[in-house]
Structures are given as structure tokens and as C-alpha cells.
Amino acid sequence: xxxxxxxxxxxxxxxxxxxxxxxxxxxxxxxxxxxxxxxxxxxxxxxxxxxxxxxxxxxxxxxxxxxxxxxxxx
Amino acid sequence: xxxxxxxxxxxxxxxxxxxxxxxxxxxxxxxxxxxxxxxxxxxxxxxxxxxxxxxxxxxxxxxxxxxxxxxxxxxxxxxxxxxxxxxxxxxxxxxxxxxxxxxxxxxxxxxxxxxxxxxxxxxxxxxxxxxxxxxxxxxxxxxxxxxxxxxxxxxxxxxxxxxxxxxxxxxxxxxxxxxxxxxxxxxxxxxxxxxxxxxxxxxxxxxxxxxxxxxxxxxxxxxxxxxxxxxxxxxxxxxxxxxxxxxxxxxxxxxxxxxxxxxxxxxxxxxxxxxxxxxxxxxxxxxxxxxxxxxxxxxxxxxxxxxxxxxxxxxxxxxxxxxxxxxxxxxxxxxxxxxxxxxxxxxxxxxxx
Numbered sequence: 001x002x003x004x005x006x007x008x009x010x011x012x013x014x015x016x017x018x019x020x021x022x023x024x025x026x027x028x029x030x031x032x033x034x035x036x037x038x039x040x041x042x043x044x045x046x047x048x049x050x051x052x053x054x055x056x057x058x059x060x061x062x063x064x065x066x067x068x069x070x071x072x073x074x
Numbered sequence: 075x076x077x078x079x080x081x082x083x084x085x086x087x088x089x090x091x092x093x094x095x096x097x098x099x100x101x102x103x104x105x106x107x108x109x110x111x112x113x114x115x116x117x118x119x120x121x122x123x124x125x126x127x128x129x130x131x132x133x134x135x136x137x138x139x140x141x142x143x144x145x146x147x148x149x150x151x152x153x154x155x156x157x158x159x160x161x162x163x164x165x166x167x168x169x170x171x172x173x174x175x176x177x178x179x180x181x182x183x184x185x186x187x188x189x190x191x192x193x194x195x196x197x198x199x200x201x202x203x204x205x206x207x208x209x210x211x212x213x214x215x216x217x218x219x220x221x222x223x224x225x226x227x228x229x230x231x232x233x234x235x236x237x238x239x240x241x242x243x244x245x246x247x248x249x250x251x252x253x254x255x256x257x258x259x260x261x262x263x264x265x266x267x268x269x270x271x272x273x274x275x276x277x278x279x280x281x282x283x284x285x286x287x288x289x290x291x292x293x294x295x296x297x298x299x300x301x302x303x304x305x306x307x308x309x310x311x312x313x314x315x316x317x318x319x320x321x322x323x324x325x326x327x328x329x330x331x332x333x334x335x336x337x338x339x340x341x342x343x344x345x346x347x348x349x350x351x352x353x354x355x356x357x358x359x360x361x362x363x364x365x366x367x368x369x370x371x372x373x374x375x376x377x378x379x380x381x382x383x384x385x386x387x388x389x390x391x392x393x394x395x396x397x398x399x400x401x402x403x404x405x406x407x408x409x410x411x412x413x414x415x416x417x418x419x420x421x422x423x424x425x426x427x
Contacts, residue, residue: 029304033126033238037304041246041297048293056411063419
């Protein structure tokens with residue numbers, strides 16, 4: 001859970017970066033024919049995949065621990 | 075490469091192709107904006123034009139421009155002055171009458187360039203007339219035939235007003251969404267197999283594919299919101315497509331909550347398999363039927379298919395279809411990891427007994 005909170009904080013700070021840049025130069029996201037919107041979409045997809053991998057990793061760790069603990073008991 | 079199946083590598087190759095071609099192919103020549111947007115009959119109007127993906131200063135001789143109403147009624151430009159590589163000043167001598175029996179009529183602007191190809195801006199100029207005489211107008215407006223248009227050769231993506239470069243999101247947002255459909259179909263197939271023959275592996279596969287499908291669906295919704303922010307004006311505009319998508323995703327989210335409510339694997343498997351079939355049956359009207367019956371900002375509203383010939387040209391199809399398969403294979407890989415993990419647990423529990 002801690003890791004998820006940390007990760008979301010990290011992502012939050014990453015997303016506020018383009019927002020800050022946007023207020024400095026009003027059309028950052030719309031410059032270059034709105035190319036940065038495509039970049040943002042790809043970044044969102046990648047972050048999503050990373051979050052899903054983290055969830056899978058946690059499930060695998062839980063299974064590993066279950067098997068490990070049981071072996072020690074025997 | 076070890077135990078990795080061929081289809082996983084195929085998925086990776088297709089996604090690499092999608093990223094490379096999807097990002098490298100340039101947009102066609104287009105018109106970003108013109109000023110002014112309105113004029114009166116009988117006056118000389120000079121339209122300042124800003125182009126996209128063009129080099130006007132290197133081909134000032136070959137440029138041609140028209141105001142166009144339909145195939146027959148056009149007006150050629152009286153002068154074209156190059157202001158910069160992407161800026162032009164186009165003069166039109168507007169006749170005294172319009173070829174229509176209306177006071178105001180909108181015209182498209184066609185800009186022909188030998189080097190960059192033809193660009194069209196629909197509803198570029200609104201022309202107002204004081205007195206109406208369509209017969210005189212028709213005689214005045216049939217002055218220049220639009221011909222010898224240059225069709226851009228090579229690989230390019232269509233230029234669309236407002237959309238611009240974000241047309242490339244077709245390979246990420248749209249393709250991801252369609253591959254989500256493929257994953258949900260796979261999930262429903264395994265649920266049906268579980269109902270017919272309740273083996274734990276069918277339930278585990280159905281669960282795995284549904285989770286990846288839901289994950290792709292959430293990504294589709296979020297990427298759609300990012301895209302909408304810069305094309306529709308705001309991330310969430312309570313558009314019918316957004317609302318029905320959110321409902322469909324909640325229905326699938328409930329699948330996982332339902333699963334967690336059962337201790338007994340057989341009971342859980344049976345009820346969640348039936349629920350999954352129900353969720354899929356609900357998904358189709360929610361995302362394919364309802365958004366087409368009412369007005370929506372999303373392409374595909376008002377009865378037209380989401381991708382007409384207007385939206386996808388043959389170059390885009392060359393990347394769009396591989397992208398769908400690529401994302402679906404990547405999703406299947408993630409699902410594959412999940413149900414193999416379940417199988418390991420299953421085997422371990424069996425060995426304990």
C-alpha cells in the first residue's frame with residue numbers, strides 16, 4: 001500500500017510538470033500541431049502498464065511467500 | 075529465445091512497428107487557420123493563411139487557390155503573395171452576387187501546391203450579400219475550374235482541423251480500445267467453457283483476460299480524456315460515449331468485487347462465469363449501440379460507423395490493424411502470466427493435500 005501511495009505521488013509530480021509548463025507558455029501542449037498530446041497519451045499507457053506490472057509483482061510475491069512459509073513449517 | 079512463445083514476440087514486433095511507423099510518417103499539407111473568416115460580396119478580400127507541413131517560399135510560382143461551393147461553382151484567387159514559409163496572403167475579387175438564394179453562404183478554401191499537395195479548409199470563408207440574384211451569381215462564380223490537383227505521394231497521414239498530429243492517437247487510444255474488445259471476447263469464451271465444463275483453469279483464464287480487458291478499458295478512458303482535453307476542450311464533458319464507457323467499466327469492476335465475495339472456488343467460478351457473460355452482453359449496447367443513437371462528440375455518433383473512409387485512409391490502416399493485434403497480443407501475454415501463476419498455486423495446493 002505504501003508503495004502505491006509513493007507511486008501515485010511520483011506520478012502526480014510528473015503530471016504537474018507539464019501543467020506548470022503549460023501555464024508558463026500557454027500553448028505548450030498545443031504547439032507543434034498538438035504533438036505533445038500524443039506524447040502524453042503514450043506516457044499514460046506506459047504508466048498504466050507499469051502499475052499493472054507492480055500489481056502482478058505483488059501477487060507473485062504473495063504466492064512465493066505462501067509457498068516458502070509452508071515449506072519452512074514442514 | 076527460451077520458453078517465450080512466438081506470439082508474444084509477434085506482439086512485441088507489431089507494437090514496435092506501430093510506434094515507429096505511427097510516429098515517423100508525416101502529416102499531409104494542411105491549412106491551420108485563415109483570417110478574416112467573413113467578407114461581403116463586391117469587395118476585394120485578402121485572406122491571410124497559415125499552413126502546416128509546407129514550404130510556400132520555395133514554390134511561389136506553382137501555388138493556386140480557390141473558393142469552392144461545389145463541383146461547378148468556384149472562384150479562383152486573384153493574387154497569392156508569399157509572406158513566409160508557412161504564411162500566405164491570398165486575394166479574392168468577390169463578385170457582386172452569390173450563386174445561391176441565401177444571404178450568407180460558406181465556402182471551402184482549396185490551396186494547391188505542386189510540392190506539398192493539395193490542402194482544403196472547409197467553411198473557410200462566410201460571404202454575405204446584400205441583394206439576392208442566384209442567376210447572376212452562377213454566371214459570375216463559374217470562372218475557374220479546379221483541376222490539376224496534386225495528390226501527395228508517399229506515406230502520409232490525413233490532416234484534419236483541430237485533430238492535427240493527435241491523429242496518431244488512433245494507434246494508441248483507438249487500437250487499445252479495440253484490443254480490449256478482443257480480450258473481453260476471449261474472457262467470455264472461457265466463461266462459456268467454464269459453464270459447460272467447470273474446470274478451474276477456464277475460470278482462471280476468464281479472470282485473467284477480464285482483468286487485462288478492464289485494465290485496457292481504463293487506459294482507453296484515461297487516454298481518451300487526455301485527447302479530449304485538447305480537441306473537445308475539456309477532459310470530461312459528460313459526453314454519452316464517456317458516460318456509457320464509465321458504466322461498462324464499472325460493470326466489469328463489479329465482476330472482481332463479486333469474485334472476492336465467495337470463499338468456495340466452485341461457487342465463485344460458476345457465478346462469476348455467468349456474470350461475465352452478462353457483463354459482455356451489456357458491454358455491446360453500452361459502447362456500440364447507445365452512443366450511435368444520440369449526439370456525441372466522439373466519432374461514431376449519429377449512426378455513422380466510427381471509422382469511415384473520412385477518418386482512416388489506406389496508410390493509416392496499414393498501421394491501425396497491426397496495432398490492434400499487437401496490443402491484443404501484449405494483453406494476452408499479461409493474462410498468460412496471471413493464469414500460469416494461478417496454475418502454480420493450484421498445483422501447489424494439490425500437492426499439499
